[in-house]
Amino acid sequence: MMNTNNYLPKDEFAELIFGRIKAFGLRCMPLCDDLFLKTASAKNIARQLIRSSSSAVANYRAVRRARSKNEFYAKISIVIEELDESIFWLEYSIDAKFYEDIKVRSLINEGYEILKILAKARKTVSVNNK
Template sequence: MNNSNYLPKDEFAELIFERIKAFGLRCMPLCDNLFTKTVSARNIAKQLIRSSSSSVANYRAVRRARSKNEFYAKISIVIEELDESLFWLEYAVDAKFYEDQRVRSLINEGYEILKILAKARKTVSVNSK
């Protein structure tokens, strides 16, 4: 996604927010489907819905950070929650609750967002020194 080089900061932040929100929304039906299955499937569903929705809500907070330190702390939470969401998606595939091809595009999108956020965090960290 090289468009970030050409977008104003606010537009880029909005684009990332929309991508994270879409990621969270795409997790919802997967969670709903898992919730009707076994106890272990329900556990994965609960963990996935919590972490994916948390990454969306926390990214919203990132956009309202009042300092570089606050931005760094909040974006670190988003990265952690998004990474956890990816773990639960991959774990659901490993447990054979989903076929890999059914969730592969969602997992790929999650990793793309994760890379962008990690780079933003690193940039703030490097610029703060």
């Protein structure tokens, strides 16, 4: 797990997380391309995965431009939801036997690590708003 201590300046931390989310989305693309070449069921998973993973990236970009804590909270909640959905589709592709667990496990683990970081950031904003 990456060290995400409080010693990084806020902008550097945001850039680091953006890089990780972007890399996650980019790593999903070849899996989606491969799934699209399979059955109709696999194509559906591919469409859902590419939509949710790219949405997580685009919405995190919007998080970084939030004008208030409330806007930050709302936008980061969307990122968390889309990232969680992406992880679901990756796990579902394993359940459907389109991929072996070993092929996508590191991507799933990275998704969960990013989720933990984002959930903590959202909770911090929520606690500080009270």
